Amino acid sequence: MHAAERQWNGEPRRPVFIQGDAHRLPVADGSVDVVFNLESALHYADKDAFLSECRRVLKPTGTLCLGDITTTRSRLFAPLTLLNGLPSQFNTNIYLWSCADYKAAFERHGFEMTVHEDASAPVARSLAGGIAEVKQRGWRASKGFRGRTALLALIEHLLRKRHLAYDLFRATPRA
Ligand SMILES: C[S@@+](CC[C@H](N)C(=O)[O-])C[C@H]1O[C@@H](n2cnc3c(N)ncnc32)[C@H](O)[C@@H]1O
Numbered sequence: 001m002h003a004a005e006r007q008w009n010g011e012p013r014r015p016v017f018i019q020g021d022a023h024r025l026p027v028a029d030g031s032v033d034v035v036f037n038l039e040s041a042l043h044y045a046d047k048d049a050f051l052s053e054c055r056r057v058l059k060p061t062g063t064l065c066l067g068d069i070t071t072t073r074s075r076l077f078a079p080l081t082l083l084n085g086l087p088s089q090f091n092t093n094i095y096l097w098s099c100a101d102y103k104a105a106f107e108r109h110g111f112e113m114t115v116h117e118d119a120s121a122p123v124a125r126s127l128a129g130g131i132a133e134v135k136q137r138g139w140r141a142s143k144g145f146r147g148r149t150a151l152l153a154l155i156e157h158l159l160r161k162r163h164l165a166y167d168l169f170r171a172t173p174r175a
Pocket of ligand 1: 020021022023037038039040043044
């Protein structure tokens, strides 16, 4: 948050940054126009609590825009969830839902899903482009972010194999 605030230092009109847990949003009921959540909900242990909070804070005319990495191969990724029970250095903090899980949860929490787009292919292409650029610059130039590059290469592979997907949703509160 401090980095975000620093970026706006000296600007006459600045956004307000509030830090909090997605499972308990520190925001008043019915006060929000848009909840924009990108590649973050995969880390929330209780996505139902998060979606219930989104429904609570959104105005009746509000919109939830959510992009997340999902899977239909829950057994393949079950070991990741098991690691979450271990001490923090081994904890992946990854709890993957499927697209169908999200659609059912929107229904449960009083949302109407108005848009769904499977963006797996363009996201994989974009990752492949970034990884190719890193390779072109050479291994030496990637010092400091090699681990992250390897992780992104793995995600690109899993997206291409359809073991992972990248889903974009728009949902609005049901009247
Ligand atoms: C993969 S990053 C995505 C960040 C950003 N949305 C982006 O696209 O660059 C996931 C973010 O979720 C945050 N996060 C994880 N669990 C959270 C929680 N329970 N409440 C609030 N933020 C959380 C992490 O701190 C991290 O900044």
